[in-house]
Amino acid sequence: MYKYIVALLGYQLLGLFGAFLGYCIGSSIDRARNYGIGGVNPFGNARRQTVFLETTFVMMGKLAKADGHISKDEVNHIEALIQKIGMKGAHRQAAIQQFKRGSAANEAEIEAVLVLFLETCGQTSQLKQALLMYLIVMALADNNLDLAEEKFLEKVALRLGYSQAEFKNLLEMTLNQGRFSENSPTSESGIADAYKALGVSKTCTDQELKKAYRKLMSQHHPDKLIGQGLPEDMIKVATERAQEIQSAYDYLKDYRSKSNPT
Numbered sequence: 001m002y003k004y005i006v007a008l009l010g011y012q013l014l015g016l017f018g019a020f021l022g023y024c025i026g027s028s029i030d031r032a033r034n035y036g037i038g039g040v041n042p043f044g045n046a047r048r049q050t051v052f053l054e055t056t057f058v059m060m061g062k063l064a065k066a067d068g069h070i071s072k073d074e075v076n077h078i079e080a081l082i083q084k085i086g087m088k089g090a091h092r093q094a095a096i097q098q099f100k101r102g103s104a105a106n107e108a109e110i111e112a113v114l115v116l117f118l119e120t121c122g123q124t125s126q127l128k129q130a131l132l133m134y135l136i137v138m139a140l141a142d143n144n145l146d147l148a149e150e151k152f153l154e155k156v157a158l159r160l161g162y163s164q165a166e167f168k169n170l171l172e173m174t175l176n177q178g179r180f181s182e183n184s185p186t187s188e189s190g191i192a193d194a195y196k197a198l199g200v201s202k203t204c205t206d207q208e209l210k211k212a213y214r215k216l217m218s219q220h221h222p223d224k225l226i227g228q229g230l231p232e233d234m235i236k237v238a239t240e241r242a243q244e245i246q247s248a249y250d251y252l253k254d255y256r257s258k259s260n261p262t
Contacts, residue, residue, distance in 0.1 A: 048229025051120040052127060056234075057095050058113050059131070059156065060138045061102025066148040070103060077141035084236055114159050124228040126219055128160045129170070130238060136174040137237075145175075173199045173216075177244040191255055197248040206256065213249040217242060 057078075064074040082095050102110070121127040135156065139149045150171075157167035176196035195202050200212045218224065220242040222235045230238065 045227075045229045048121050048124065048127065049231040051117055052131065052229060053095070053231055053234075054098055055113055055117040055121075056131060056134055057098035058102035058105065058110070059135055061099040062105055062110055063102075063135055063138055063149060063152055064099075065103040066152040067146050068148075071142045073142035074138070077138060081237070111159075114156070118160070121229060126225055126228050127230060128162075129219060130225065130230055130234075132157055132160065132162070132167075132170060133174055133241065134237065136171060140175070169199055172196050177241060177248060190251070194248040194251045194255075197245065198252070209249070209252060209256075213245065216245045220245065 060078060064070045064078075078096075078099055082092055087095055102113075105113075117131070121131075132153070135153055139145050139153060153171065154164065154167050157170070158164070162170070173196065176193045192202070195204075198209065198212045198216065200209055204212070220238050222239060225235060225238055226232055
């Protein structure tokens with residue numbers, strides 16, 4: 001929309017050259033509104049995608065080794081993720097190599113990877129959150145989040161610019177987004193998990209619940225994530241998370257409508 005408005009203003013001021021210049025500026029504004037500031041430069045997407053993938057697998061390798069050993073469940077999780085993404089041949093070997101690199105990396109090497117990630121993807125808030133989300137899911141691959149893994153996750157979160165409270169909130173939401181049972185919508189544990197999955201308290205209003213839901217769905221919107229530089233293959237994982245958020249919201253809407261019939 002803005003590209004046409006600014007193009008028209010440019011034409012009135014500078015003629016055809018102004019129209020072209022205005023169209024380019026307006027297109028950047030439209031991309032910023034739709035995808036966030038990280039999506040303004042489409043030529044940076046390929047670089048962000050490469051760095052995002054590299055950082056994800058290096059950090060997963062370091063996380064898997066955080067408790068001193070790499071479990072079979074964690075290895076299976078990486079294999080399943082690579083298969084889901086669709087990596088084959090050289091790409092698959094590169095991902096495995098990055099994972100192994102991370103598992104053997106020292107603190108200085110991990111810091112260098114994070115510095116590169118922040119330099120390349122630091123303006124894209126959704127990429128930072130997506131990276132942290134993938135790491136949390138990785139940590140839960142063996143159905144156990146031990147203290148060493150949680151400390152590593154918190155350290156990465158702080159390095160990405162999250163406060164301790166923000167990290168705890170994101171951790172709790174991610175822990176619960178796939179946990180509640182859709183088959184028992186009246187169970188107390190299921191209701192509590194659904195509220196935690198959306199990051200709200202059970203005393204929130206319907207309007208506050210909807211606002212939290214819309215914010216989370218916006219953060220996981222495929223077009224926004226791709227616009228900011230998330231590799232298209234990895235959208236599948238983000239889409240699954242969005243489906244879990246949708247289920248949690250539908251779950252609570254149904255529960256609330258039955259509890260407070262009009």
